[in-house]
Amino acid sequence: PKNAPxxxxxxxxDVGFAQVGSFGGLIETPNxxxxxxxxxxxxxxxxxxxxxxxxxxLMAGRNPHMIGLGSHALTAMGFPGYNxxxxxxxxxxxxxxxxxxxxxxxxxxxDHTPLYEVSQIGPFDRWPSHEGFxxxxxxxAADVHQFIPVMWDDHSPEPYRKTEHLDKDLADRAINxxxxxxxxxKELPFMMLWASGSMHSPHHAPDDYIAKYKGRFDMGWxxxxxxxxxxxxxLGIAPANTxxxxxxxxxxxxDSLNADEKKMYARQMEVFAAQMxxxxxxxxxxxxxxxxxxxxxxxxxxxxxxxGASGEGGLTGTFNETxxxxxxxxxxxxxMRNYDNWGQWDSYPHYHAGWAMAGNTPFTYFKxxxxxxxxxxxxxxxxxxxxEAKGEIRNQYHHISDIAPTIMKAAGIERPxxxxxxxxxxxxxxxxxxxFDNADAPNAKKRQYxxxxxxxxxxxxxxxxxxxxxxRMPWDIxxxxxxxxxxxxLYHVAEDFSESMDLAEEYPEKLEELIKxxxxxxxxxxxxxxxxxxxxxxxxxxxVLFGDQKEFTYYAPxxxxxxxxxxxxxxxxxxxxxxxxxxxxxEEGVIVSCGGMTGGYTMYIKGGKLHFDYNFLDGLHYHLTxxxxxxxxxxxxxxxxxxRTVIDGTLKPWAGTGAIYVNGEKVDEGYFExxxxxxxxxxxxxxxxxxxxxxxxxxxxxxxxxxxxxxDRVKVTLxx
Numbered sequence: 001p002k003n004a005p006x007x008x009x010x011x012x013x014d015v016g017f018a019q020v021g022s023f024g025g026l027i028e029t030p031n032x033x034x035x036x037x038x039x040x041x042x043x044x045x046x047x048x049x050x051x052x053x054x055x056x057x058l059m060a061g062r063n064p065h066m067i068g069l070g071s072h073a074l075t076a077m078g079f080p081g082y083n084x085x086x087x088x089x090x091x092x093x094x095x096x097x098x099x100x101x102x103x104x105x106x107x108x109x110x111d112h113t114p115l116y117e118v119s120q121i122g123p124f125d126r127w128p129s130h131e132g133f134x135x136x137x138x139x140x141a142a143d144v145h146q147f148i149p150v151m152w153d154d155h156s157p158e159p160y161r162k163t164e165h166l167d168k169d170l171a172d173r174a175i176n177x178x179x180x181x182x183x184x185x186k187e188l189p190f191m192m193l194w195a196s197g198s199m200h201s202p203h204h205a206p207d208d209y210i211a212k213y214k215g216r217f218d219m220g221w222x223x224x225x226x227x228x229x230x231x232x233x234x235l236g237i238a239p240a241n242t243x244x245x246x247x248x249x250x251x252x253x254x255d256s257l258n259a260d261e262k263k264m265y266a267r268q269m270e271v272f273a274a275q276m277x278x279x280x281x282x283x284x285x286x287x288x289x290x291x292x293x294x295x296x297x298x299x300x301x302x303x304x305x306x307x308g309a310s311g312e313g314g315l316t317g318t319f320n321e322t323x324x325x326x327x328x329x330x331x332x333x334x335x336m337r338n339y340d341n342w343g344q345w346d347s348y349p350h351y352h353a354g355w356a357m358a359g360n361t362p363f364t365y366f367k368x369x370x371x372x373x374x375x376x377x378x379x380x381x382x383x384x385x386x387x388e389a390k391g392e393i394r395n396q397y398h399h400i401s402d403i404a405p406t407i408m409k410a411a412g413i414e415r416p417x418x419x420x421x422x423x424x425x426x427x428x429x430x431x432x433x434x435x436f437d438n439a440d441a442p443n444a445k446k447r448q449y450x451x452x453x454x455x456x457x458x459x460x461x462x463x464x465x466x467x468x469x470x471x472r473m474p475w476d477i478x479x480x481x482x483x484x485x486x487x488x489x490l491y492h493v494a495e496d497f498s499e500s501m502d503l504a505e506e507y508p509e510k511l512e513e514l515i516k517x518x519x520x521x522x523x524x525x526x527x528x529x530x531x532x533x534x535x536x537x538x539x540x541x542x543x544v545l546f547g548d549q550k551e552f553t554y555y556a557p558x559x560x561x562x563x564x565x566x567x568x569x570x571x572x573x574x575x576x577x578x579x580x581x582x583x584x585x586x587e588e589g590v591i592v593s594c595g596g597m598t599g600g601y602t603m604y605i606k607g608g609k610l611h612f613d614y615n616f617l618d619g620l621h622y623h624l625t626x627x628x629x630x631x632x633x634x635x636x637x638x639x640x641x642x643x644r645t646v647i648d649g650t651l652k653p654w655a656g657t658g659a660i661y662v663n664g665e666k667v668d669e670g671y672f673e674x675x676x677x678x679x680x681x682x683x684x685x686x687x688x689x690x691x692x693x694x695x696x697x698x699x700x701x702x703x704x705x706x707x708x709x710x711x712d713r714v715k716v717t718l719x720x
Contacts, residue, residue: 001100001412005383006299007191008290009403010283011058013051013109013143013200014367015378016309016359019276023378024232024361026216026224027273031284032303032380037391039301039382040436043237046459047307047400049367049374049452051142052084054306054400055195056112059092059131061404061415061427063449065526066090071453073114074142074565074682075537078544081526084114086126091419093404094132097191100413105177106133107170108195111142115565116545120558124155133193137173139166141563142682143321144197145596146204146275147345150561150683150693157561160692160704162345165206167196171282175289182293191407194286198279201313201321201350205274205343212277217269220254220262221354222247228361236393238362243500245364245373250315250473251354264335268317268351271343296384300410302403303380308373309359311366313350314475320617321350322598325679327478327535327651334618348598353475362498368474370450370457370466372499386410387436394435397443397459401429409433428525449521454483454532458518462494465514469532477534478651488515535651538678542569550718554592556711559688564679567594567686570601570640571676572654574720577603577638581709585631589707592714593687595680596694597701603638603660604697604705605629610667612638612660613697616653616674621697624660624668637661640672642720653677688714 010032021029022036023043047054052072053064060067065081067090076084086092094104106128113126118140128136138152149166151158163169174194181190217224225244232238247253257265283303290296312321318330319338341347356366360373367374379398381387408415409431416424430444450457454469467488470481490504490511504511522528531537542565552568568575579591585608593602601614610626624638642656653674660668684693689711690704691697 003298004189004411005386006189006295007407007411008286008299008301009058009193010301010303011055011193011195012279012303012305013195013197014307014310015199015276015305016356016373017363017376017378018228018232018361019199019309019359020378022235022380023237024228024235026228027276029276029280031280031287035287035301035303035382036380038384039380039387040389040392040394041237042379042381042394042396042398044395044397045304045377045379046398046448047305047375047377049307049370049450049455051200051306052112053452055109056086057401058403059094060086060090061093061401061429062090062425063401063428063525065451066425066428069112070451070527072142073112074541075534076114076541076544077531077537079529084112086112088422090425092131093407094191095419096132096408096413096415097411098132098134099416099419100411102189102191103181104133104191105174106136106138106193107174108138109144109197110136110138110140110195113140114541115141115563116541118563119561119566120155120157122155127155129154135177137170139197139683143200143202144683145202145348145694146197148694150685165204165278167198167279167282170194170196171285174286178286178289178295179293182295189411196279198275199272200310202348203271203275203343203350204345205271205278209274209278210271210343213270213273216273217266218262221358222254224358225361228358232362239497242362242497244362245498245500247357248364251357254354260336261332264332264339265317265352265354267339267342268349269355271349272351272355274343298385299383300386300407301382304400305377307367308363308369308375308377309356309366310350311353311356311474313352313356315353317352318350320348320598322348322676322679322681323617324475324477325538325682326653326677327476329475331618346597353473364499365468366474368452368455369468370452370455371468374452374455375450383410389437389439392439394439396432396435396441397445397448398432399429399445399448401427402432402445403429405429405431406433447517447521449518449525449527451522451527453534454530456518458514458521459493460514460517462492463510463514464491464493464499465489465511465518466491480532483530490514535678539571541565552716554688554714554716556689556713559714560685560690561692562686564594564681564684564686568716568718570716570718571678572642573718574642574656575640575716575718577714577716578636579711579714580633580635581711582633583629583631584709587707587709589709590687590689590691590705591636591707591711593691593696594685595696596684597696598681598684599676600680600684600696602691602696604700606700610636610660610662611697612658613699614658614672614675615696616676620674622658622670622672624658624670626660626662626667629662635661635663651677
């Protein structure tokens with residue numbers, strides 16, 4: 001349509017409601033704040049409480065379970081609401097805009113594609129390219145190393161590289177694409193999804209940004225919450241009568257901590273703040289480019305996050321986020337050993353859940369929870385040509401499914417009944433445009449259900465019922481419970497902004513009415529069945545993909561950048577890794593690897609010897625080494641036998657005996673006492689002939705250690 005706006009969605013990651021400056025935050029975000037000052041802030045905007053579902057819902061404009069993303073793509077299971085397969089009947093806003101003439105660009109995080117589809121052969125149905133984006137430069141995972149990113153350039157894996165910071169790269173690429181696009185056709189509109197991996201773990205920031213925040217959070221999370229709420233009330237983001245929700249019993253009072261704990265946890269928040277300040281600067285660079293080329297006024301800019309601040313760092317924070325992915329907590333002393341390098345390339349850190357609590361002020365709980373701390377987010381909308389109001393706050397109730405219909409309405413495009421011959425689901429989202437210049441407009445949305453890992457909620461007409469399933473905290477994925485035993489709470493959120501007054505006992509009939517309404521919405525939206533075994537779901541993805549397959553053959557040189565969850569499932573399995581190489585005597589490099597600095601395994605030749613290294617979390621390496629290898633055709637093998645005598649039904653790391661063989665002769669053996677339960681890394685990959693991303697073994701860290709000889713194939717066999 002004539003004069004249709006450009007669209008840019010700046011989608012942040014794990015940013016809480018209270019972490020943006022113009023929403024009361026203590027971090028400097030001048031560029032987002034500038035957009036807020038000249039646009040609108042929505043203080044009653046809600047997400048799904050997790051990244052994959054929110055991102056898919058944002059694009060599709062439908063409730064998450066209706067598009068197969070009731071939970072993270074990593075925890076996909078076969079039921080329609082959770083299979084991570086967005087149906088062709090729910091194409092994205094980018095698809096619809098593309099059909100109307102837009103050219104669209106996707107940058108950064110794209111993690112609602114099942115990882116077993118992230119490879120050079122796809123299928124690409126759920127990649128940006130088939131969701132309406134002409135170009136994509138993405139990490140196809142839940143997070144990314146910001147200094148050594150594992151990226152996809154459209155359908156091709158980007159070669160190994162190091163960088164100043166990925167957010168700078170994303171801004172550079174956005175600027176190049178926008179200026180090139182408008183140089184070629186000034187009238188042709190574009191849509192851009194700019195999805196930084198910040199502020200998801202790993203919290204990585206340039207040193208000068210980290211230094212800027214030194215000492216700023218020494219007051220601790222309790223005082224920070226008080227300061228933030230006072231600022232929110234002053235700004236009008238929170239009503240004047242808002243009460244600060246109570247600190248949950250799991251989070252210690254800041255004043256109860258010892259000096260080392262305060263030092264460590266303040267440092268964690270300093271690094272988080274530095275990363276957010278830095279990403280705001282990169283957003284500003286893109287905004288300045290729009291101004292420079294005359295596209296600022298007619299670009300609809302949307303800034304939000306995918307869920308509330310994350311408590312997944314647990315009760316000490318962590319220098320290595322993989323702990324929580326394996327159902328473990330990080331020892332405090334291990335964190336202290338990484339104090340000096342916290343936020344640098346050789347850390348993969350996440351802050352203490354106490355800071356996430358502060359980031360979600362004035363609410364309680366965190367990402368994954370359907371209390372407001374998990375799913376209420378800051379939203380800024382800026383569009384000078386389409387919105388007269390400036391610097392105003394809107395309190396209409398809205399949901400992330402409302403973004404796509406809002407964009408469509410702003411562009412003057414109707415959702416098609418059919419897309420390429422396939423009948424389309426109606427949007428469940430409601431356009432927000434009615435509120436742009438009418439602060440007093442009544443809510444257009446009448447109700448909204450929520451469900452995440454068994455946490456459930458329903459909102460209708462200013463009332464909300466919510467339950468935290470099994471009282472599970474996000475740092476403990478190995479908690480299960482009977483859904484019938486969950487305790488529902490009741491809040492009159494129209495009057496109780498912070499969900500601090502549970503009215504369940506006072507109004508039991510209202511609570512029952514809302515629970516019944518949740519049941520109706522749940523059945524209508526494919527929410528059932530509920531299943532809360534998180535580790536089983538994480539591990540189950542491999543079995544969905546491979547079934548009872550035992551033998552896996554990977555051919556050099558193309559078997560690289562295979563997602564961990566799409567590679568041979570060796571965790572908790574007896575297995576052997578074999579190859580035959582015609583050795584000349586001077587070869588070195590990686591034969592096969594999976595994972596990176598956060599954990600994994602690697603088999604390589606260095607110094608004329610065969611090495612096998614298993615990296616388990618806190619610098620614990622199980623290392624096997626051969627004698628000098630012979631020249632000529634040589635059989636090399638690693639053999640692992642799972643120790644079933646230590647399996648007792650409790651959750652704990654796997655163990656077993658590993659051995660390496662040269663030409664059938666055992667040359668070294670060791671007992672691996674602790675091995676990953678479910679995940680080496682969210683971002684690192686399986687590779688033959690190199691170790692891309694970060695390296696499993698620090699003995700060759702710094703480059704992918706590409707094999708200098710000739711590898712034909714590597715065969716992995718599950719032997720149990």
